[in-house]
Each structure stands twice: as structure tokens, then as C-alpha cells.
Amino acid sequence: MAHTHPRRAGAVAAGLGLVLLTGCGGASSAQSGDAGSGDLKVGVLFPGSLSDDGFMESAYRGYRRAAEDHKGKVAFSKVEQVQAADYEQALVRFATASDLVISLGGQTDADVRKVAARFPKVKFAEIGGPADGKPTANLALYDPQxxxxxxxxxxxxxxxxxxxxxxxxxxxxxxxxxxxxxxxxxxxxxxxxxxxxxxxxxxxxxxxxxxxxxxxxxxxxxxxxxxxxxxxxxxxxxxxxxxxxxxxxxxxxxxxxxxxxxxxxxxxxxDIGAEIEYATDQLVKGSWKAESVHFGLTFDExxxxxxxxxxxxxxxxxxxxxxxxxxxxxxxxxx
Structure with a gap:
């Protein structure tokens, strides 16, 4: 009954040159680093663990695929296991140095909206926020269904x-x-x-x-x-x-x-990670929009x-x- 989709048929091999840096403002086991190099910069906030065998790990698999697909064009950075009190600070750090900032999970909704309003020239995408949420001028909403x-x-x-x-x-x-x-x-x-x-x-x-x-x-x-x-x-x-x-x-x-x-x-x-791939693909093509996109069985793939x-x-x-x-x-x- 299950169908194997080409983009998730296997995790991209590790070894994207992740560098351990200081976590932001009290983040628990926060890890940030660059994957690849390029003119475009993408920062991703993972509130939870990248090895949680759940939402965050599924998203991280897409992060790695996107980094591999756009090697040399896009530089990725991330932070994981961030405490709720530090979401805003982590997003601000990304916004000051990124073309696109992606946040994972509805728990980040209030903070990503606040930071997106402060940085109107930066593109933002929230994955897994309220299903009835509305995008703003520079904030796209991706619903993993x-x-x-x-x-x-x-x-x-x-x-x-x-x-x-x-x-x-x-x-x-x-x-x-x-x-x-x-x-x-x-x-x-x-x-x-x-x-x-x-x-x-x-x-x-x-x-x-x-x-x-x-x-x-x-x-x-x-x-x-x-x-x-x-x-x-x-x-x-x-x-x-x-x-x-x-x-x-x-x-x-x-x-x-x-x-x-x-x-x-x-x-x-x-496949939560497919949404990170989607956002990055649109950024590279120059076709990124502050839109509301519903994935799942009704999506093209x-x-x-x-x-x-x-x-x-x-x-x-x-x-x-x-x-x-x-x-x-x-x-x-x-x-």
C-alpha cells in the first residue's frame, strides 16, 4: 500500500560540513552550522532534536536533501533544540544573515510572525503552523497536513x-x-x-x-x-x-x-522535509511567494x-x- 517517493527513497549521506557553534541564548544543546556555500543563505530553526524519530527528524532529512541538491548555490545554517523563550532570538539571528528563514512547528508561530514583521525584506516560511493561519507580505505558510x-x-x-x-x-x-x-x-x-x-x-x-x-x-x-x-x-x-x-x-x-x-x-x-525542499527550490528559481501551501495527498507529489x-x-x-x-x-x- 505504501508508495516510495523518489525524493525520500534514501537519506542523503551525512557529511555536509556541519560546524558546532555556540547555541543562542540558553538554547538546550543548540547546534548551528553551514551546509554548503553559495550566494543565497537559508537559516532553519528546529525547536526539537534532529534525531527525535518524528517531525523534526523528518524535516531534517529534507534539509539535508535540499543542501545536497543546491550545493554551491545555497548556504544552509540551522539551530536545534531551542527553548521556547529563545525562538525570537534565534529567528532574529537568522534574519540578519539570511535570504530565507524557515521555522518548524506551530509552537514558533507567534515568534516567526513578530520577526518577519521586523525584517520585511527577508523571506520567511513556517512549516506546521495553524491550519487556518494566514500568510503575510513576507511569510509563507506550509501545511504538512x-x-x-x-x-x-x-x-x-x-x-x-x-x-x-x-x-x-x-x-x-x-x-x-x-x-x-x-x-x-x-x-x-x-x-x-x-x-x-x-x-x-x-x-x-x-x-x-x-x-x-x-x-x-x-x-x-x-x-x-x-x-x-x-x-x-x-x-x-x-x-x-x-x-x-x-x-x-x-x-x-x-x-x-x-x-x-x-x-x-x-x-x-x-515527509515534512519536502517543504524545506519546496521553499528552497522556489528561492533558487526566483519564484518564491508568501503563499499558503497545503501538502499531503492533494499535492502534486x-x-x-x-x-x-x-x-x-x-x-x-x-x-x-x-x-x-x-x-x-x-x-x-x-x-
């Missing part, structure tokens, strides 16, 4: 549950994550109208595995046996809870080889997919394929 992926996750969970009950664990109660939780429920009901969908659990931190484990245990205690999630490192805690309670979960946005962890019944893939592990049930596969087709055609909307 986490809600779309959550819809597919909910559908898969409903089709796989043996107890007739599913649940969802989100990292933080941000607009995009709340919307994803709603779409998880809609997807579950679209696949199996009689399935029970528990009230979403929000951990308060995308990377806190211990708290995520507690949230997952609460879901399992309430009768669920398949969980969806939008977490980064926190999904490891959900997997621990899953193993202890005999349930399963739907992973993602980074998919792993099935069988490597039996806690996972499947994965929803979302789909960036969402669902992969199920284990023996494929043809009934389940058919239902999921039908739902994907309806999303791609616009018959189902998830934002």
Missing part, C-alpha cells in the same frame, strides 16, 4: 482494533495537534462507524516519554487496544505502554521497517501515506485505499 495523516491513522486504528475502542495521544494542545486529534476521530468513524474513540490525551511535551507512557496507559485502561499519536521522542513511551498492555499503535511520521518493533501495527508517513505491518487484510487495504482516494480527490477534506 498532519491532520490528513491523523485521519489515515484513525482509519487504520479503527480497522485494526479488536476491542472496538481506539485512542489518541498528542504532544501538546496546539491548534494543529488538536485538529489532528479531531481528524483521527473522523478517520476512525469513516472506516468503522461503530468504533468508540476516546477523548484525546495531551502530554504537554512532544518528547517526554514518561508522560506519554502514562497517557497511553490511561487510554488502554479505558478500553482501547490501538492508539494513534502525534509525538516525537514521546512515542517511545507509548510503545512501552503498548508492550505492557498487549495493544498496538500507529507510528510516524518517520516509518520504520515493519517487524523492528512489534508494538507498531503500522506507520503514517509524512503526495507526501502522506499509510503503511500497515503484518499480513495485509484485503478488506482493510481496500477501505484505506478508498479513503486515500477520496482525500486526494477532495471528496474528504481534513483542515
Amino acid at each position: 498532519q491532520a490528513e495523516a491523523a485521519f489515515l491513522s484513525g482509519a487504520a486504528a479503527a480497522l485494526l482494533t479488536k476491542k472496538g475502542t481506539v485512542g489518541f495521544v498528542g504532544g501538546a494542545e496546539l491548534p494543529a495537534i488538536v485538529n489532528a486529534a479531531k481528524e483521527f476521530g473522523y478517520g476512525a468513524k469513516a472506516a468503522e462507524p461503530k468504533v468508540k474513540v476516546l477523548t484525546p490525551q495531551y502530554v504537554g511535551d512532544f518528547n517526554d516519554a514518561a508522560k506519554a507512557k502514562q497517557s497511553a496507559l490511561a487510554n488502554y485502561g479505558a478500553g482501547a487496544d490501538v492508539l494513534g499519536q502525534v509525538l516525537n521522542l514521546g512515542h517511545k513511551g507509548v510503545a512501552q505502554a503498548t508492550k505492557g498492555r498487549g495493544g498496538t499503535l500507529i507510528g510516524g511520521p518517520v516509518a520504520h521497517e515493519c517487524g523492528t518493533d512489534k508494538a507498531y501495527a503500522g506507520y503514517v508517513e509524512t 503526495p507526501h502522506n501515506d499509510i503503511v500497515l505491518c503484518g499480513a495485509a487484510d484485503p478488506v482493510v487495504t481496500k477501505k484505506l485505499d478508498n479513503l486515500k482516494a477520496k482525500i486526494a480527490s477532495g471528496k474528504i477534506t481534513t483542515r
Whole structure:
């Protein structure tokens, strides 16, 4: 069922000449450096860890692909694991030396808007902000369609549950994550109208595995046996809870080889990094616009997919394929 897209068929080899520099204003394990050289400068703010096995890592893979594709034309710099209090300072540092500044995650929305207004001649792009957000004169908004992926996750969970009950664990109660939780429920009901969908659990931190484990245990205690999630490192805690309670979960946005962890019944893939590539491509072509772009199944090259592990049930596969087709055609909307 999963499709391998050419641009994500393999991570670009490491070795882009990253240089460890001083982190900005109290950033936790902040890393900044240049990848390649060129007349155009792109700075990227990764609030979380580049090895979080989630949103940030998926985005970083696209960062590396973009750096390789535009070697000699674009110089990239980045900072990771930045505390919320330091987002504005990190963005200002990039804005003073970059043609394009990219921020990852809806948690940066207020700061990137503030800094973009201060630097009207610099181009900005926010990936994963509020789905109903509006671009400004120099700020583009890229929607990776986490809600779309959550819809597919909910559908898969409903089709796989043996107890007739599913649940969802989100990292933080941000607009995009709340919307994803709603779409998880809609997807579950679209696949199996009689399935029970528990009230979403929000951990308060995308990377806190211990708290995520507690949230997952609460879901399992309430009768669920398949969980969806939008977490980064926190999904490891959900997997621990899953193993202890005999349930399963739907992973993602980074998919792993099935069988490597039996806690996972499947994965929803979302290529966050494709948006960094898109922004950079437009910058190099001179066609960059402060626009709102929705990626996912409705984009020219789909960036969402669902992969199920284990023996494929043809009934389940058919239902999921039908739902994907309806999303791609616009018959189902998830934002």
C-alpha cells in the first residue's frame, strides 16, 4: 500500500560540513552550522532534536536533501533544540544573515510572525503552523497536513482494533495537534462507524516519554487496544505502554521497517522535509511567494501515506485505499 517517493527513497549521506557553534541564548544543546556555500543563505530553526524519530527528524532529512541538491548555490545554517523563550532570538539571528528563514512547528508561530514583521525584506516560511493561519507580505505558510495523516491513522486504528475502542495521544494542545486529534476521530468513524474513540490525551511535551507512557496507559485502561499519536521522542513511551498492555499503535511520521518493533501495527508517513525542499527550490528559481501551501495527498507529489505491518487484510487495504482516494480527490477534506 505504501508508495516510495523518489525524493525520500534514501537519506542523503551525512557529511555536509556541519560546524558546532555556540547555541543562542540558553538554547538546550543548540547546534548551528553551514551546509554548503553559495550566494543565497537559508537559516532553519528546529525547536526539537534532529534525531527525535518524528517531525523534526523528518524535516531534517529534507534539509539535508535540499543542501545536497543546491550545493554551491545555497548556504544552509540551522539551530536545534531551542527553548521556547529563545525562538525570537534565534529567528532574529537568522534574519540578519539570511535570504530565507524557515521555522518548524506551530509552537514558533507567534515568534516567526513578530520577526518577519521586523525584517520585511527577508523571506520567511513556517512549516506546521495553524491550519487556518494566514500568510503575510513576507511569510509563507506550509501545511504538512498532519491532520490528513491523523485521519489515515484513525482509519487504520479503527480497522485494526479488536476491542472496538481506539485512542489518541498528542504532544501538546496546539491548534494543529488538536485538529489532528479531531481528524483521527473522523478517520476512525469513516472506516468503522461503530468504533468508540476516546477523548484525546495531551502530554504537554512532544518528547517526554514518561508522560506519554502514562497517557497511553490511561487510554488502554479505558478500553482501547490501538492508539494513534502525534509525538516525537514521546512515542517511545507509548510503545512501552503498548508492550505492557498487549495493544498496538500507529507510528510516524518517520516509518520504520515493519517487524523492528512489534508494538507498531503500522506507520503514517509524512515527509515534512519536502517543504524545506519546496521553499528552497522556489528561492533558487526566483519564484518564491508568501503563499499558503497545503501538502499531503492533494499535492502534486503526495507526501502522506499509510503503511500497515503484518499480513495485509484485503478488506482493510481496500477501505484505506478508498479513503486515500477520496482525500486526494477532495471528496474528504481534513483542515
